[in-house]
Each structure stands twice: as C-alpha cells, then as structure tokens.
Amino acid sequence: MANLKEIQRQIKSVSNTQKTTRAMKLVSTAKLRRAEELAKRSRLFAQKTNQVIAEIAGRVKCNKVGGIENRCFVENNAPEMIDIIFVTADKGLCGGFNMQTIKAVKRLMSEYKNKKVKVRLRGIGKKGIEFFNYNEVEMLDQVKNLSSAPDMQRSSEFMTRSINDFKEGKIDAVYIVYNGYMNVITQELHINRVLPVNVDSYDCDKADNTMLELEAQDEEKMLDSLVTKYAEYNMYYALIDSVAAEHSARMQAMDAATNNAKEMVNSLKVKFNKARQEAITTELIEIISGVESMK
Amino acid sequence: METLQLEVLTPSGPIYNGPAKSVTLPGEEGEFGVLPEHVSLTTLLQAGVVDIVKENGKTESVVVNWGVVQITQNKVVVLVDGAVAIRGESEGDIAKALDEAKSLINSVADSSAMIASVSARIESAAHHLV
Numbered sequence: 083m084a085n086l087k088e089i090q091r092q093i094k095s096v097s098n099t100q101k102t103t104r105a106m107k108l109v110s111t112a113k114l115r116r117a118e119e120l121a122k123r124s125r126l127f128a129q130k131t132n133q134v135i136a137e138i139a140g141r142v143k144c145n146k147v148g149g150i151e152n153r154c155f156v157e158n159n160a161p162e163m164i165d166i167i168f169v170t171a172d173k174g175l176c177g178g179f180n181m182q183t184i185k186a187v188k189r190l191m192s193e194y195k196n197k198k199v200k201v202r203l204r205g206i207g208k209k210g211i212e213f214f215n216y217n218e219v220e221m222l223d224q225v226k227n228l229s230s231a232p233d234m235q236r237s238s239e240f241m242t243r244s245i246n247d248f249k250e251g252k253i254d255a256v257y258i259v260y261n262g263y264m265n266v267i268t269q270e271l272h273i274n275r276v277l278p279v280n281v282d283s284y285d286c287d288k289a290d291n292t293m294l295e296l297e298a299q300d301e302e303k304m305l306d307s308l309v310t311k312y313a314e315y316n317m318y319y320a321l322i323d324s325v326a327a328e329h330s331a332r333m334q335a336m337d338a339a340t341n342n343a344k345e346m347v348n349s350l351k352v353k354f355n356k357a358r359q360e361a362i363t364t365e366l367i368e369i370i371s372g373v374e375s376m377k
Numbered sequence: 378m379e380t381l382q383l384e385v386l387t388p389s390g391p392i393y394n395g396p397a398k399s400v401t402l403p404g405e406e407g408e409f410g411v412l413p414e415h416v417s418l419t420t421l422l423q424a425g426v427v428d429i430v431k432e433n434g435k436t437e438s439v440v441v442n443w444g445v446v447q448i449t450q451n452k453v454v455v456l457v458d459g460a461v462a463i464r465g466e467s468e469g470d471i472a473k474a475l476d477e478a479k480s481l482i483n484s485v486a487d488s489s490a491m492i493a494s495v496s497a498r499i500e501s502a503a504h505h506l507v
Contacts, residue, residue: 123390130386130454134419134447234388304405304421308445311458315388 086361089354093347100343106175107336114266114329121263121319121326128319135312138305139279154249154309155279161254163200165222165244166190169260169320170210171328172230177338179269179331180209183261186271190259191219202253204244206321229328232321241317245310248277258317263326267334270327274320276313379413380432385439385455392439392460393429400453401428402446411453418448424485426498427455438463438502440478440495442485463502471503 139155168187170180187210191201203221205211207229214221223243228236247253256277264270380396401410403425422444429437444457461478465471482495 120389124388126391127386127388127456130384130447131456134445134454134456137447138419307421307443311443311445318388 086354086357089350089357093350093354096343096346096350100340100347103336103339103343107333107340110329110333110336114326114333117322117326117329118263121322124319124322128315131312131315135279135308138308154277154305157278158254161194161199163202163253164194164255164257165202165204165247165253167204167244167256167258167317168206168210169229169258169324170205170207171324172208172227173328173332174209175335176328176332177335179261179328179335180207180213182269182271183259184210184213186273187259190257190273204240206240207324229321229324232318232325234318237318237321238314241314242310245277245313249306256313258320260320260324261327261331262320262323263330266330269331272320272323274316276316277309279309279312379451381411381413381415382452383429383455384453385427385429385441385457385460387457387460392457392462393437396432397453398430398432398434400430400455401426402455403427403441404446411448413451415448415453417450419445421445422455422457424482424491424495426495426502427460428502436502436505438499440481440499442481463499464506471506475499475503 166187168183170183174180187203191203194201203214203219204223204225205214205221206225208226211221211224211226215224223240225236225240228240244253244256248256255275258272258274258276260272261269262272380398381400383393383395383397383400384391385393399410399412401408403422405421405423408425422441424442425440427439427441429439431437439460439462441455441457442459444455444460446456447454459481461474461481463471463474463478465474478499479492479496482492
C-alpha cells in the first residue's frame with residue numbers, strides 16, 4: 083500500500099510541474115509576440131544601415147573614393163587584440179539557447195588565442211557571465227539586466243568603449259556573438275564582425291557607376307559618426323534580436339517540458355493502476371487461502 | 378509629375394514609406410531639397426525638420442535628431458536615430474506629436490536659436506494641418 087501512496091504523490095508533483103511549465107510557455111508566447119514585432123520593425127533599418135555602410139566601405143576598398151584612410155574600413159591581417167561581445171539571456175530555462183552562444187564564444191576565443199591574439203571579453207546577460215566567471219575567464223565588462231530589456235541608450239553607452247578603443251587603435255576588431263531569432267522554432271547563431279566593416283562581399287566590378295558624393299571638407303567626420311552609429315545600432319539590434327530568440331527558445335523548451343510531464347503522468351498512472359491491481363490480487367489470494375485453510 | 382521613392386527609417390520602425398514629389402532635408406552643411414532625378418549623394422543630417430511634399434501636394438513634417446541620407450536615382454533613404462512625424466487625427470494627437478518633437482530637439486540641439494527655428498517651423502506645419 084505504501085507504494086501506491088508514493089506513486090500518487092509523484093503524479094501530483096509531476097502534474098504541478100506541468101502546470102508551471104505550461105504557464106511559462108504562455109508567458110513566453112506573449113512576450114515573444116512583442117519582441118518579434120520590435121525586431122521586425124527594426125530589421126528594415128538594420129538592413130539599410132548595413133547597406134549604406136557596406137557601400138561606402140566597398141568604395142573605399144575599391145579606391146573609388148580617394149583620400150580616405152579610415153581604419154574602420156581596412157581589414158587588419160595581424161590583429162593584436164580583439165573585443166568579443168556576447169549576448170546571452172538573464173534567465174535560464176530556455177533549452178540550449180545560452181549554451182550555444184557560450185560555445186561559439188569559446189570557439190572564437192580559442193581560435194584567436196591560437197593565433198596569439200589577445201581577447202577582451204565583454205559580456206551582456208547573466209547566464210553567460212555566470213558561466214565565464216565559474217570557469218575563471220577574465221571579462222572586461224559584465225552587464226546584467228540589459229539583454230532582458232534592450233535599451234538603445236544603455237547599449238550605445240556599452241558599445242562606445244569598444245568603438246573608441248578601436249578608433250584609438252587599442253583593439254583591432256570587434257565581434258558580437260549572439261543567438262538571433264529566425265522563426266518561432268529556430269534560432270540562428272550570429273557571429274558578426276562589426277568593426278572593421280566587412281567588405282568581403284562587396285564586388286568592385288559589379289559596383290554600379292552611380293556617383294557617391296561625400297562632403298569634401300569633413301568626410302572623415304561623416305564616416306566617423308556614421309560608423310559609430312552603425313556599430314551602436316548593430317549592438318542594439320543584436321539585443322532585440324536576442325530577446326526575441328530567447329523567448330522563442332523558452333517557449334519551445336517549456337512546450338517540450340509540458341509534453342514530457344504529460345507523458346510521465348501517463349506512465350505513472352499505468353504504474354499506479356498496475357500496483358493497485360496487484361494489491362487487490364494479493365488481498366484476494368489472502369482471503370481465498372484463508373477460506374481454503376478453514377475447510 | 379514624376380515622384381521619388383522616399384523611406385524614412387528609425388530603429389523602432391519606418392516613419393514614412395512611399396512616393397513623394399520632393400523632400401527637404403536638414404543637411405550638416407545647410408538645408409537642401411531633393412527632387413526626382415537628383416544626383417546620387419550620401420550625406421549626414423543634423424537635427425532639424427524633414428519636409429515631405431506628398432503626391433497629393435500636401436506637406437508632412439518629420440522632426441529628426443540625427444541621420445544619414447542616401448540618394449540614388451529616384452530613391453531617397455533617410456536613416457535617422459529618432460524621429461517624430463507631425464501628424465494626427467485630431468488636434469490632441471497633433472499637439473502630442475508637437476510636444477514629443479520639441480523634447481526630441483531639446484535633447485540634441487546645442488543652440489537655442491536652432492531650437493527656436495525648429496519649433497517655429499513645426500508649429501506652423503501643425504497649424505496648416507488643423
């Protein structure tokens with residue numbers, strides 16, 4: 083009989099968990115919708131900004147615009163120090179979402195360390211920070227509560243340090259690693275090199291012949307402020323994309339958890355019924371054998 | 378009359394996306410107007426007012442705080458940090474947009490003359506709407 087009670091207790095506990103995970107899934111679904119909307123509206127701006135920057139960078143590369151020597155556009159083949167900025171969630175319970183980013187960061191770090199390049203790690207998001215702290219990896223910055231509530235101003239402030247260090251020549255590249263939103267069931271890992279601007283995809287021959295007029299007196303200034311905005315904006319976009327992805331990952335994880343709990347309750351119920359049947363059979367046998375012995 | 382394709386984009390979404398007869402932009406080195414068939418140009422914008430003349434001849438004003446504009450053939454893409462369009466269904470909406478626009482300008486402009494000129498322009502634009 084003790085066994086029966088034990089199973090009953092388990093069933094109760096599992097179905098309570100199921101209720102919690104289902105509620106969490108609903109919360110994530112609602113949050114996802116908002117985050118998705120934000121990311122969608124912003125995506126157009128992201129594409130255009132990158133397009134404008136890529137065009138300018140491409141033209142600088144192809145020497146169509148003379149006299150610009152901005153390190154933001156020139157690839158450094160022998161970097162000495164780079165910045166890696168990662169974005170993870172502040173909360174767990176979202177499947178492999180955070181771990182994927184962490185793994186990518188580790189891979190990127192070891193890749194550069196093998197090349198004898200110094201890596202400065204800047205972290206956003208509690209989960210990633212906790213991981214690297216636990217593994218005693220040194221971090222330059224640890225920013226919490228930003229990835230769950232993206233804010234243009236805070237992300238710009240955060241990014242400014244990397245941008246300035248890059249412009250001053252302290253660092254040679256800036257990477258942003260984050261898990262982005264693709265659709266409700268998939269997340270896509272992004273490893274974006276923000277600085278220097280990526281010009282590999284720009285084909286000099288295919289470039290159209292439209293004139294690109296930059297104001298002559300302060301083209302450096304223009305490029306400077308444009309690149310700053312571009313980098314700041316990319317950071318912000320990484321954050322909002324990551325939030326959307328986080329919610330979709332959590333939604334999925336919680337959905338799976340709910341289903342698992344359901345299955346578990348079912349198998350426990352079978353077990354319970356069997357045990358109950360067994361108890362009845364035993365009791366019957368006891369009665370019958372008692373009667374038999376009295377004859 | 379020919380029109381140009383205008384897009385005004387901010388990080389939080391597009392403000393304007395559609396055809397326009399002309400557009401006036403607050404360039405870093407002074408205000409300039411763009412008509413269809415404008416030469417290709419990429420330049421910075423400073424805080425100020427973007428005036429859009431729509432297909433129906435009506436003018437719409439958008440206050441911006443910083444931006445970059447890319448003009449290619451008949452396409453004008455304005456990328457801005459923060460923007461407030463002076464429009465609305467009722468007077469209340471317009472007044473609200475005006476307030477937002479003023480606080481946007483106050484947050485970036487460094488000279489009071491500029492704030493005054495922008496305020497005056499958007500107020501007259503709002504006046505035409507009502």
